[in-house]
Amino acid sequence: MTKAERTIGTPGFEPAAGEPADGQHSDGRRPDGDRPAPPAAGEPAADAVPPAGAADGPDPVDPDGEPGTGGDAGAAPGRGKRRMPALLGVAALAYLLDIVSKTLVVHHLEGRPAIPVLGSYLQLWATRNSGAAFGIGQGMTIVFSVIALIVIGVIARLSRKLYSVPWAIALGLLLGGALGNLTDRIFRSPGVFRGAVVDFIAPKDFAVFNLADSAIVCGGVLIVWLSFRGLDPDGTLHRD
Numbered sequence: 001m002t003k004a005e006r007t008i009g010t011p012g013f014e015p016a017a018g019e020p021a022d023g024q025h026s027d028g029r030r031p032d033g034d035r036p037a038p039p040a041a042g043e044p045a046a047d048a049v050p051p052a053g054a055a056d057g058p059d060p061v062d063p064d065g066e067p068g069t070g071g072d073a074g075a076a077p078g079r080g081k082r083r084m085p086a087l088l089g090v091a092a093l094a095y096l097l098d099i100v101s102k103t104l105v106v107h108h109l110e111g112r113p114a115i116p117v118l119g120s121y122l123q124l125w126a127t128r129n130s131g132a133a134f135g136i137g138q139g140m141t142i143v144f145s146v147i148a149l150i151v152i153g154v155i156a157r158l159s160r161k162l163y164s165v166p167w168a169i170a171l172g173l174l175l176g177g178a179l180g181n182l183t184d185r186i187f188r189s190p191g192v193f194r195g196a197v198v199d200f201i202a203p204k205d206f207a208v209f210n211l212a213d214s215a216i217v218c219g220g221v222l223i224v225w226l227s228f229r230g231l232d233p234d235g236t237l238h239r240d
Contacts, residue, residue, distance in 0.1 A: 080235065082163060083162045083163060083164065083167070084159055084162060086165055087172045088172070090172025090176065091172040091179070092176065094172065094211070094215040095179050095183075098180035098181075098211040098212040099183065102180075102184070105200040106126065106198060109126040109200060113125075122203050122204070123202045123204075124201065124202065125202040125208065126200050127208050129198075130197075131144065141193065142193050142194060144181075145182060151174065152175060155171050155175050161234045162234070163233070163234050164231060164234065166222065167232075169219075170222035171233075172219070173215040173218050174215070174223070175219075180210075180211070180215070181212045184197040185197065197212075199213075201214075
């Protein structure tokens with residue numbers, strides 16, 4: 001009995017192992033001699049095995065919207081948050097202390113003898129200064145007013161990429177002091193941008209100054225120290 005007769009004449013007949021199924025030759029060709037059509041371009045074969053990991057779906061997205069990171073602990077940390085609140089807080093504190101102290105001095109000390117604090121080594125004595133800090137550049141009020149405005153603009157620009165707390169403190173002191181003395185130059189007599197700054201801290205054998213001058217000097221010294229250490233306002237530390 002031929003294979004065709006066995007297949008047709010025997011119900012439930014199954015071909016032996018290794019024999020081709022009915023309607024196909026051993027090389028996979030159909031009876032008409034044609035091979036199965038290959039899959040279209042871009043379509044996987046019917047018996048293709050998906051690559052490992054393909055069933056897992058696309059890479060997760062972290063909470064910040066960066067694809068592929070998935071919020072892993074090994075992701076590179078950011079620079080932290082901007083330190084604008086710290087800068088503004090220090091500047092506001094320095095500015096308020098300067099304005100309040102000058103207001104009290106004008107009302108209670110101006111026109112009166114000096115008040116000893118540490119004997120003759122430190123006194124409180126109200127005076128007016130048309131120059132810069134510590135009495136430098138007398139009569140150049142307009143020039144120093146312009147310089148103060150430039151300093152404020154530079155600080156505002158630096159604050160856009162400010163991620164360092166020490167730099168925030170330094171710039172805050174500088175900003176508060178500059179605003180304190182600039183307020184005097186704008187609103188005190190004899191006129192706008194020509195007003196004299198109120199000074200009242202008088203150490204022995206030293207120039208008379210105020211709290212705004214102290215804030216400016218402290219902020220400047222801190223900036224120089226941070227620069228020597230290689231710390232940038234954005235928090236980057238350079239090791240030379």
